Amino acid sequence: MRCAFLSLSLIAAALSGTSGCAHRSGVPHRGDTAPPVVREEFIFEQGPTPACHASTIIETAQGLVAAWFAGTQERAADVGIWLARHDGSRWSAPERVATGRMPDGTPCPCWNPVLFKPHGGPLMLFFKVGPRESEWWGEVQTSTDDARTWSAACRLPDGILGPIKNKPVQLADGAIISPSSTEEFRRGSRPKTVEVWQVHLELSSDGGQTWTKVGPIADPGGANVIQPTVLVHDDGRLQILCRSQVGRLQEAWSSDQGRTWSAIGPVELPNPDSGIDAVKLRDGRFLLVYNHSDEKGPNRRVLNVAVSADGRRWGAALVLENQPGEFSYPAVIQAADGLVHITYTWNRKRIKHVVINPAALTPRPIHAGQWPQ
16 A cells, blocks of 8 residues: 655644643743743543553644553553644543554554654654564554544555654755664574664655655664654754663764764763654754663653753753653654643653743753763
């Protein structure tokens, strides 16, 4: 089945009101004395499933839309893609919008949804399907009514997974840069398998009708990187920041709209093998959401916001979470009114939504990867 992709310009709508668990509330402020957190809430108080993870968020003409995967537990066959809409006052009840099936019809899990709305076409919901990461394939479905109804899911071409966790970006000439990666097991020198993570990009110059794979990007340090997020610099260069298995974020750069890339190299910021996301703000700065910790494994108890003017030197701007538990897999956008919206996994039980006024962030220097006290 051939998927037809069209694109639609991102129309912005301001968010007002709260729902769920609104811990803080207020109105947008400007200036250094204003509190940076405008609002924080849960998208749902009691989820329809025991577990949830890996949210995505977008702004449409009708308000915000968020999606995530949920089910009994990650990798369970009943895990599907769930979605909620914000009407300006509250989040709608979660509804299931995608289910995974093996070619023979057997149920299998869905993973890592990504919402994206390119210029001139419908809202797109990308997600992965398969029993485990090494066996994923990509699917996509579209909506012409801002996520109220959806087309049937369409499988992407072999070798094209779609955005693996974070949103694509669309350049001024219409080219779409979709950040992707693979997680494979290969036979090692000893009689055992070796896990190999690699980042690649998927490019489209026709609004998503066709895709070209670029990469995998060279990783000479063996950092094992996945789940890139893309930043577009004013001089036209592209930068990706990636999750890694070596305790630090990794990056690569492109000067030709993503067709070729520098080798993967380390960034000063730590990474505990956990997902990140970033966005370019309209004031020219870059905002990154990540777990500022070099503790590997499931320890994702600290979730942070950093800001940079050049994508290289990052300043400590905000601590979103610092308590026992798991706070992970952030997604971040800037809305039409200038506020920044972040969603993330909250203890695998809920999806949390935080609204930030970026003008109120006052970054402090991060020296040698240490978050300032």
